[in-house]
Amino acid sequence: MVRSGGRRWYGQVLAAALGVTAVAAMASFWNAQVGSAEGRPPVKSSAKPHARKAAPVSAEIVHASDGGARGVNITIDDGPDPVWTPRVLEVLRDNGVKATFCMVGTQARAHPDLVKAVVAAGHRLCDHTVSHDVTMDHKSKAYQSRQILDAERMITEASGGVRPLYYRAPGGAFTPYSRHLAASHGMRPLGWNVDTKDFELPGTNTIVATVKDEISNGPTLLFHDAGGDRSQTVAALEEVLPWLKEQGYAFGFPVR
Numbered sequence: 682m683v684r685s686g687g688r689r690w691y692g693q694v695l696a697a698a699l700g701v702t703a704v705a706a707m708a709s710f711w712n713a714q715v716g717s718a719e720g721r722p723p724v725k726s727s728a729k730p731h732a733r734k735a736a737p738v739s740a741e742i743v744h745a746s747d748g749g750a751r752g753v754n755i756t757i758d759d760g761p762d763p764v765w766t767p768r769v770l771e772v773l774r775d776n777g778v779k780a781t782f783c784m785v786g787t788q789a790r791a792h793p794d795l796v797k798a799v800v801a802a803g804h805r806l807c808d809h810t811v812s813h814d815v816t817m818d819h820k821s822k823a824y825q826s827r828q829i830l831d832a833e834r835m836i837t838e839a840s841g842g843v844r845p846l847y848y849r850a851p852g853g854a855f856t857p858y859s860r861h862l863a864a865s866h867g868m869r870p871l872g873w874n875v876d877t878k879d880f881e882l883p884g885t886n887t888i889v890a891t892v893k894d895e896i897s898n899g900p901t902l903l904f905h906d907a908g909g910d911r912s913q914t915v916a917a918l919e920e921v922l923p924w925l926k927e928q929g930y931a932f933g934f935p936v937r
Contacts, residue, residue: 735844735867738937740860742872743847746900748933753925754901755780755918755932756873758809758849759880761788761795762907768915769906770802776922778932783807783849783871786832788907793839800843805934807847808832808868815852817859825859833866847871847935869937874899879914888917893924901935 746752755773757780760766766782773780782799784806789796800806810817810828817825829848836845848863849871850856860870875895877888892902902921904914925932 734865737865738867738869740857740864740870742855742860742870743935743937744872744874744899744901745936746933747936748900748931751930752900752933753896753930754935755904755922756783756807756849756871756901756935757781757904757906758783759785759788759813759905759907761792761799762911763792763795765906765911765915766792766795766799768911769904769918770798770804772915772918772922773804774802776926778922779803779805779934780932781805781807781847781871781934782906783809783847784832784836784845785809785813785907786811786835789832789836789839793841796836796839797841800840805847806836806840806843806845807849807871808836808845808863809849810851811835813851815854817851818854818856822858825856826862829859829863829868830866833868844868846937869935871901871935873901873903875902877902877904877914877917879911879917880905880908882910882913885913885916885920888913889920889924892917892921896925896928896930900933 746754748754755778757769760782761784782804784796796806808829809832811832812828814820814828817828833845837843845868847870848868850859853872855870863870875892875898877891879888904918905911906914
């Protein structure tokens with residue numbers, strides 16, 4: 682069930698997140714999140730975030746977790762959404778879990794307060810293209826470039842200067858070109874091992890069962906916080922996260 686305290690908590694997080702100067706002051710956190718980890722200061726919101734190119738990373742699609750042998754990566758796609766992202770953030774907070782949010786560029790631009798709330802809570806950002814076109818692997822290189830790089834700019838601007846560290850192609854529609862383009866901008870291509878198919882609204886019990894049945898496939902789990910009613914996702918996370926802890930899993934981020 683969605684918790685009634687979500688709105689009160691979201692108001693507190695949002696108020697804190699909108700204090701952009703407070704976010705900017707978290708230098709130690711930004712060192713792990715943005716270009717300062719590469720010896721450069723974070724990009725300020727008044728600058729053009731895409732003007733400085735991040736250091737390249739591997740173009741291989743990553744699934745592994747930095748949480749160790751029993752590490753698990755929680756990834757959340759398609760947001761941010763003004764209704765469901767705060768609920769997801771609340772569940773993650775209550776369970777002490779950090780996640781990777783794969784954001785659609787237009788959603789990030791429309792809800793910069795939520796992007797800042799995600800960052801302020803210690804989660805990581807991922808580029809999920811401008812418009813979530815699952816056929817982009819059949820489109821021109823110029824189209825792929827616009828989808829990836831424009832989304833990178835939108836997300837970075839919405840966050841107040843925090844870059845996405847990963848790139849996830851909509852529907853897994855990667856191409857060699859898109860992988861190398863994203864990697865050249867410091868965004869590691871990100872796959873998944875467990876597709877909960879929560880976007881199909883199969884029911885909370887089915888989502889939970891999918892995680893339990895398929896966690897042996899690998900560490901990266903796919904959920905969604907936008908694109909429709911995500912109450913089943915929220916309820917499933919409330920069950921899945923404690924269960925994973927009980928099984929001895931630790932939560933991490935995809936390796937870079």
